[in-house]
Structures are given as C-alpha cells and as structure tokens.
Amino acid sequence: MPDDARRPAAEPGRLSAEERFRKLYAELRGRICLLDYPPGTKLGEEALAAEFGVSRTPVRRVLARLSDEGLVEARHGVGTIVTDVDARELSDVYALRMELAQLAGTLSPRPVTAAIRAEARDFVDRSETLVARPDPRDFATLNMDFFDFGLRLCGNAALAETSERLYYQTARIWLQTIPRLDLRREATSFAQEIRQVAAALDADDPSAAALVRRAHISMSYRRLTTEA
Amino acid sequence: MPDDARRPAAEPGRLSAEERFRKLYAELRGRICLLDYPPGTKLGEEALAAEFGVSRTPVRRVLARLSDEGLVEARHGVGTIVTDVDARELSDVYALRMELAQLAGTLSPRPVTAAIRAEARDFVDRSETLVARPDPRDFATLNMDFFDFGLRLCGNAALAETSERLYYQTARIWLQTIPRLDLRREATSFAQEIRQVAAALDADDPSAAALVRRAHISMSYRRLTTEA
DNA sequence: TCCCGGCATGTTGTGTACAACCTCGGCCAA
DNA sequence: TTGGCCGAGGTTGTACACAACATGCCGGGA
Structure with missing residues (x-):
C-alpha cells in the first residue's frame, strides 16, 4: 500500500x-x-x-x-x-470596489487559459437562462458565482481577498432593493456585463474585462441609489 | 445628578x-x-x-x-x-498598498484642519529626532504612528480598514531586513516623506500627500527587495 | 392613569475539563 | 548501527457550566 x-x-x-x-x-x-x-x-x-x-x-x-x-x-x-448596511458604508465600499475591480486587470492578472474562456461561456449561458426567466434568488446566486470566477482571474492574492471581503460586506443590499427595481432590466444589464467580460477574455485582454466590471459596478450602484 | x-x-x-x-x-x-x-x-x-x-x-x-x-x-x-512573510505575499501586498495609498488622496479625503497640520508638524519633529539618533525600534514605532495618522486623513472607512489590515500584514519584514539596510539612509528618507506630507497638508492638498506616500512605499519596497 | 423599581428570562462572555492531535524521545528488533 | 514502533508530554479544538448583562413584564405607589 x-x-x-x-x-x-x-x-x-x-x-x-x-x-x-x-x-x-x-x-x-x-x-x-x-x-x-x-x-x-x-x-x-x-x-x-x-x-x-x-x-x-x-x-x-x-x-x-x-x-x-x-x-x-x-x-x-x-x-x-x-447588521444592516447604511448608505454611508454602502457608498464607501462601492467606491473602493470600483477601484479594486479595475486594478484586478492591471495588477498581475492571470493568463487567460482555454478553460477560463470555456467557463466564461458557461456563465453567458447561465445569464441567458436567467434573462429568460428572471428570479431574484437565482440572480443573486449567479452574481456570487460570477464574482468568485472573477477572483480567480486575479493573480494578486491580497487584492483577491480584499475584493471578496468587500463584496460580501454589501452584497445583500442588492437583494433588499430588488423589489423596488426593474428585475428584467437588471438581468439584462448583468447578461451584458457577462457577455462583454467573456468577449474581453476571448480577446486575451483581462484589463478590458476589468474595466467592464468596473463600469457595471458603477452603473449598478447608480441604479441602486437613485431608484430606491 | x-x-x-x-x-x-x-x-x-x-x-x-x-x-x-x-x-x-x-x-x-x-x-x-x-x-x-x-x-x-x-x-x-x-x-x-x-x-x-x-x-x-x-x-x-x-x-x-x-x-x-x-x-x-x-x-x-x-x-x-x-507566520513568516514570503516574497510573493510581500510583493502582492505592497503592490496593492501603493494603489490604496494613492486612492486615499482621491477617494473622499477629509478636510485638512489646523489640528491635523499641527499633528503633522509634531511628526516632523519626531522624525528629526529619529534622524539625529537612529534606532530600529523607535523607527518602527514612529512608522506605525505616522501610518495611523495617515488613516485618519481618509474619509472612506472601507479604504482605511483595508489599508490598516494590509499594513500590519507585512509591517514586520522591515524590522527583519533593517540589519542588512543602511539605517541612517532609511531614517533620512522617512524624514523626507514626513516633511513632504506635512508640506502638502499645509498647502491643503491631500492628493499630493497621498502621492508622496505612494512614492515612498514604492521606494521602500525597492530598497527592501534589492538590497536584502 | 402614569411612572418606576425589581425580578424573571434569555442571551453572550468567561472559565474549565476533557478530547483530538502532534512531536519527540526511548526502546526494541533486524 | 539503524530503522521503526510506541508511549509520554504538551498543545489546540470542543463541550459544558456558570457569570455578566440586557430586556420586558409585572406590581406597587403617587
């Protein structure tokens, strides 16, 4: 033995x-x-x-x-x-998350392998399924999974840990606010983000993928605070 | 009563x-x-x-x-x-710390009050005392105090907490490496940093202070890794 | 009727005993 | 001599009992 x-x-x-x-x-x-x-x-x-x-x-x-x-x-x-998430904390965390999302593209990004591209395509499929039949909880789950996927693209361990920490610190306010938002529009926007990230990865451009994510964090925050 | x-x-x-x-x-x-x-x-x-x-x-x-x-x-x-700090972790943390130090100047910086300027001048005095009689432990203590001071300049709570966490994660390698470094030159460089930060605060320019700090983090990391 | 003080109840913080586990040394056999 | 087994000692992980604390209820007095 x-x-x-x-x-x-x-x-x-x-x-x-x-x-x-x-x-x-x-x-x-x-x-x-x-x-x-x-x-x-x-x-x-x-x-x-x-x-x-x-x-x-x-x-x-x-x-x-x-x-x-x-x-x-x-x-x-x-x-x-x-705990509850107050507006001030939400603002601070989102502002920082935007910057970190962009940094993930420039601070030692991992090489884009074929397996990663395949995984991205899977997320595209899942997002299309979600758009076809939107559901808040499925949405939140897919969001978390896609976030974890993004973490694995980052070669800087400290940046990944920090981003994860901040993400989960405010992730629940989205589910709290969704009743007052347009679920279909949110799903469409998220599907766009995933498609664009997948396209950037197909082009072997992690920096572009990071910029897309930053842009969508920004827009998501705008919708969250203006329409709630 | x-x-x-x-x-x-x-x-x-x-x-x-x-x-x-x-x-x-x-x-x-x-x-x-x-x-x-x-x-x-x-x-x-x-x-x-x-x-x-x-x-x-x-x-x-x-x-x-x-x-x-x-x-x-x-x-x-x-x-x-x-635990010990390995080279990879050190590199990741320093790269991220540099970015965060710069962000502290642009992400909702606190207004520079007279009390803050006075505190900065106190740090200038302490740094001059340190240059006159360099001591590793005094150096490290002043470094921590000055870092805590810098945290209070940042209005973004999430950024402050993250920066603190990362700072203390690798702070000890400096004291570990100092026997192989030129203590006098390190002290002089640190005193310069403090003077420049104080000058930037006197000019009511927190963004400039943040850039100075980023520059010195970068230089400190260079000396740490090239001469050890 | 209103206010307030004390108590009952439930919760987290602390102390302590025991279980699970690792390391190191001695001992025995090949 | 050397290799491996094994048991003692010490450490962290877990369970449980009790202390410290907060809250709400109830009853008495103004």
Missing part, C-alpha cells in the same frame, strides 16, 4: 477542524447575503449549535469572524444580530 | 468585553510587528492567558482574529505559530 501511508486526516467522513470552520462560515455568510437571515435577525448561538450538531464553541468562532467582517454584531446579553 | 444617570459601563476600572478584546489584540499585534515575537515563535494560549490574567477563551478569540489576518497560524496539537 504505497499510497495511503501515514495519512490520519484522509478519511472522507471526518472533516478537520478547519474544514468544518470553512463549511459553517460559508453557510452562514451565504444565508446572510441571500437574506435567509435578513438584517435584524437574531442568530442564537445555541440554536445554530443545535442545528449543526456541535457545541457553541465552534459556532462562536464563526460568528466572531462574521463580526470582524461587519456582517453581524454581537451584543452581550442581547444576541448576535445581522 | 443629571450626568451619571443609568450608565452601568461607565466605571473606569472595569473594561467591557470589547474593550478588553481590543487591548489584547493591539498588544499582541504590536508584539508581532515589533518582532518581540519573531516569526516562528510559539504563542501558547495558556501562557498568554496567565500573563494577562484571563482564561484561554478570550485569548483564543484574539488569536483567531490574528489567524484570519494571517499574522499567526494555529496548528492543532502543535501550537499557534507567528
């Missing part, structure tokens, strides 16, 4: 501590950003611990990180509350 | 939980960045708990945040180790 030598953590059923942490963190962050936990929701540590079959300790570890990132706020004796 | 009405948390001796957390976090981050804990040091939770007179629980909360920020790495069964 030359392969499965000393490998105590290789059992598929058992997850390591860090793996469990990542799972739980991603799950809770997703629920917050998809408004399964709208702002103001009280996240009881005991309730979460019971749901996930662990004690309060690992749950608290995850909530502490979410608190550091500003997604929740723990108040002694009250509860851990999902 | 119209002033001290219902204020249970106003007692000066007792610190709230969040206050204690901030204190401990700042203390440990400072020790790491000032190389009191050089890379590779094992930070025993029990030892820290004993030193600060608390249990392992709040210590673990602080170490978890330091771990999220990449300053330490917790290994099950081994210990919590102070």
